[in-house]
Amino acid sequence: MVIDEPGKSDDFALWVSPHLAAMGNLASRLAGAASRDDVVQEALTRAWRKWHLYNAGRGTPRSWLLAIVADRARRVRHRRRPNDELDESNAPATQAVDESRVDLERAVASLPPRMKLTVDCVYFVGLTMAETAIVMNVSEGTVKSTLADARTRLRSQLEVKP
Numbered sequence: 001m002v003i004d005e006p007g008k009s010d011d012f013a014l015w016v017s018p019h020l021a022a023m024g025n026l027a028s029r030l031a032g033a034a035s036r037d038d039v040v041q042e043a044l045t046r047a048w049r050k051w052h053l054y055n056a057g058r059g060t061p062r063s064w065l066l067a068i069v070a071d072r073a074r075r076v077r078h079r080r081r082p083n084d085e086l087d088e089s090n091a092p093a094t095q096a097v098d099e100s101r102v103d104l105e106r107a108v109a110s111l112p113p114r115m116k117l118t119v120d121c122v123y124f125v126g127l128t129m130a131e132t133a134i135v136m137n138v139s140e141g142t143v144k145s146t147l148a149d150a151r152t153r154l155r156s157q158l159e160v161k162p
Contacts, residue, residue, distance in 0.1 A: 012048060019062045022125050023069050029120040030073035042072040063134035066127065070117060070135050107157040115150035118143060 020040070027039035046068050054064055108119055114136070121132040122143075133140045 012051060015051075015061060016044065016047065016065065019065050022062060022127075023065055026066055026069050026120065026125045027073055029124050030070060030117065031076045035073075035076050039069060039072045039076055042076075043069040046072065059134040060131065063127070063131040066121070066125070066131070067135045067137070070121075074113075103158060104154075107154050110157065111150055111153060115146055115153065118146045119150050119154075122147060 023040050023043060024036055027043070028036040031039045043065065047065055050068075054061065058064075059067075108116060111119065117136060118132060121127045121135055122129070127135065129140045129143050132143045136143065138146075
């Protein structure tokens with residue numbers, strides 16, 4: 001395999017560049033901020049190697065790239081041992097913490113993996129239902145159903161109790 005064919009790397013960079021922010025955002029949401037760059041780099045490497053397999057009929061470049069990011073993030077999470085993760089609650093506070101944001105983050109983090117991925121893709125990365133379906137390799141109906149279930153769980157977790 002030729003690593004750097006003339007013109008190919010420039011074309012790939014132009015093709016990928018509009019999607020880098022979304023890739024970083026999803027990687028951060030799924031694997032944590034500390035692993036974001038590694039996940040994006042692994043995803044870009046895989047995308048470069050598989051670029052010839054991209055099929056526009058099956059989705060947009062953005063959804064294809066984000067599906068690779070989701071896969072790489074899942075692999076990073078599975079490789080990580082529980083005690084490898086930093087306890088962010090012990091990190092020094094550099095800004096005032098918005099308690100409602102902390103509650104939301106905890107509630108989203110407590111969702112089952114499929115629900116969390118759906119919420120992250122739709123609400124935190126801004127994907128459409130169709131793009132999320134491609135990322136998750138499921139139908140749009142499954143995305144809508146999973147999102148509805150996730151909202152129900154989040155609503156009950158975030159409900160103010162007297």
